[in-house]
Amino acid sequence: MSRNKMCVWFAVLGFAAVCGFFVGCKGLAIRPTAAPSDVLGPYELDSDGFITDWLVVGPFPNPGDRPDNKGFHVDYLKNYGGEANYVPVNGNEVAKDDKTIVKWAQYQSRHYSRINFFSIDHLGLGYNEEDILVYAGCLLECENDMQLELKIGSDDGYKLWLDHKLIGQQHIYRAAYQDQETYPVKLLKGTHIVLIKVDQDYGSFEFMMRVVTPDGKRATGIKVWN
Numbered sequence: 001m002s003r004n005k006m007c008v009w010f011a012v013l014g015f016a017a018v019c020g021f022f023v024g025c026k027g028l029a030i031r032p033t034a035a036p037s038d039v040l041g042p043y044e045l046d047s048d049g050f051i052t053d054w055l056v057v058g059p060f061p062n063p064g065d066r067p068d069n070k071g072f073h074v075d076y077l078k079n080y081g082g083e084a085n086y087v088p089v090n091g092n093e094v095a096k097d098d099k100t101i102v103k104w105a106q107y108q109s110r111h112y113s114r115i116n117f118f119s120i121d122h123l124g125l126g127y128n129e130e131d132i133l134v135y136a137g138c139l140l141e142c143e144n145d146m147q148l149e150l151k152i153g154s155d156d157g158y159k160l161w162l163d164h165k166l167i168g169q170q171h172i173y174r175a176a177y178q179d180q181e182t183y184p185v186k187l188l189k190g191t192h193i194v195l196i197k198v199d200q201d202y203g204s205f206e207f208m209m210r211v212v213t214p215d216g217k218r219a220t221g222i223k224v225w226n
């Protein structure tokens, strides 16, 4: 075989190997950007499958009135790659449009499935503060490939990204109840990034998310990292 032909074959084989790698990785989560020592956890889902350990950042403005508070459509992470590309990391800063800085920090809800944003000290929210929104995120590590359901309850609306893909949104005004929406997902073995943005018009301000099997049971073999 001539030298030129060999070069062509090496190029073809190299291309095939790279394609095979990416096909094999399809659906796998992007690895966390933080060094392992900076990632908090692991934590367990609670007895009903709720995620109780989150990184949270905010608040951000959500001006306007029902039915269209404006912050819902504003990407407050646009200077950091955008909501769809974002990886929450404990301690990372987010500069707001008014030049103030907010930081991602952990909140652990040990006794309640609801994540009540008014209970999160580092958000510094006033009593029943209105017209705001926050982001929350975590990593889910699956020990095997799993068919699961993510079930959400929210007050008020939300956008939900899984591994940088917008998988659900509700621009809505309501009280939060368990399992208001269900999103079936197949999570492959590895680490997956969950990012949710919850907005607030007035009144209570909270959300809840649980991870269950298709028959509604608490998922096993999942660890939560912050």
Ligand SMILES: [Ca+2]
Pocket (backbone or CB within 6 Å): 155, 156, 174, 200, 201, 202, 203, 204, 205
């Ligand atoms: Ca509300």
